[in-house]
Amino acid sequence: MTTSKVNKITTHVLQEMKLREEKISMLTAYDFSMARIVDSAGIDVILVGDSAANVMAGYKTTLPITLNEMIYHASSVMRAVQRALVVVDLPFGTYQGNSREALLSAIRIMKESNANAVKLEGGKEILESIDRILTAGIPVMGHLGLTPQSINKFGTYVVRATQEDEAQKLMEDARLLADAGCFALVLEKIPATLAAQVTAEIRIPTIGIGAGSKVDGQVLVLHDMLGINHDFSPRFLRRYHNLYDEIKGSVEMYISDVKNLEFPSEREQY
Numbered sequence: 001m002t003t004s005k006v007n008k009i010t011t012h013v014l015q016e017m018k019l020r021e022e023k024i025s026m027l028t029a030y031d032f033s034m035a036r037i038v039d040s041a042g043i044d045v046i047l048v049g050d051s052a053a054n055v056m057a058g059y060k061t062t063l064p065i066t067l068n069e070m071i072y073h074a075s076s077v078m079r080a081v082q083r084a085l086v087v088v089d090l091p092f093g094t095y096q097g098n099s100r101e102a103l104l105s106a107i108r109i110m111k112e113s114n115a116n117a118v119k120l121e122g123g124k125e126i127l128e129s130i131d132r133i134l135t136a137g138i139p140v141m142g143h144l145g146l147t148p149q150s151i152n153k154f155g156t157y158v159v160r161a162t163q164e165d166e167a168q169k170l171m172e173d174a175r176l177l178a179d180a181g182c183f184a185l186v187l188e189k190i191p192a193t194l195a196a197q198v199t200a201e202i203r204i205p206t207i208g209i210g211a212g213s214k215v216d217g218q219v220l221v222l223h224d225m226l227g228i229n230h231d232f233s234p235r236f237l238r239r240y241h242n243l244y245d246e247i248k249g250s251v252e253m254y255i256s257d258v259k260n261l262e263f264p265s266e267r268e269q270y
């Protein structure tokens with residue numbers, strides 16, 4: 001069966017898509033209205049990303065967003081979604097401490113939002129947490145390469161794993177995450193050749209953002225691809241719209257209509 005006819009995307013469907021080389025589409029969403037549009041358009045995976053910290057809350061990094069805030073976003077999304085698989089980021093500070101804390105954070109997300117899976121940033125250093133979450137029957141998506149929760153360690157958002165030692169570590173981490181039982185792996189801002197090697201080597205789907213075309217799927221932040229955000233334009237971003245200007249234009253027209261007594265008209269009142 002082709003994926004467009006599938007009623008509900010599961011981790012198993014994504015695995016089959018990799019096997020038959022059908023690309024996986026993934027976008028972020030953080031609220032009911034946007035999630036409903038994205039889901040009805042037929043997206044395969046919706047990520048309730050901690051990028052909500054940037055695009056919804058206006059923070060400079062993803063670090064400040066809390067578990068309660070992620071659960072609020074995720075449950076809003078879940079009320080809208082019928083078909084897509086919904087994955088939720090475990091926010092910074094809710095899984096790095098110890099594996100028990102990681103498990104409790106993942107359980108809260110699953111129980112309180114009804115989401116389908118969680119995503120964690122990192123490799124070997126968080127493997128124990130990943131193992132424990134998986135043991136509880138919670139599907140885990142990995143995330144390697146540029147991991148924005150570690151921005152204070154790296155100090156910059158430049159392309160990762162361009163040097164041999166970092167590329168080797170990334171490859172080892174990808175193997176570890178796949179062997180542990182993660183169902184998919186996000187590869188962010190790494191050389192396309194390395195992403196292609198990882199994709200060829202591991203059996204789980206890879207989803208790239210700034211990782212070239214030879215991965216099993218692509219993800220973008222919804223607000224970036226719709227052009228709601230205009231001050232973020234990395235090379236990997238394709239903008240499909242300029243909603244910032246469109247929305248601003250509509251608001252300007254509304255203001256002018258109100259000021260000039262052109263709204264409401266006779267037909268728009270009782």
Ligand code: KIV
Nearest residue numbers: 028049050051186219
């Ligand atoms: O939080 C997020 O939006 C993400 C994507 C960039 C993959 O992790």
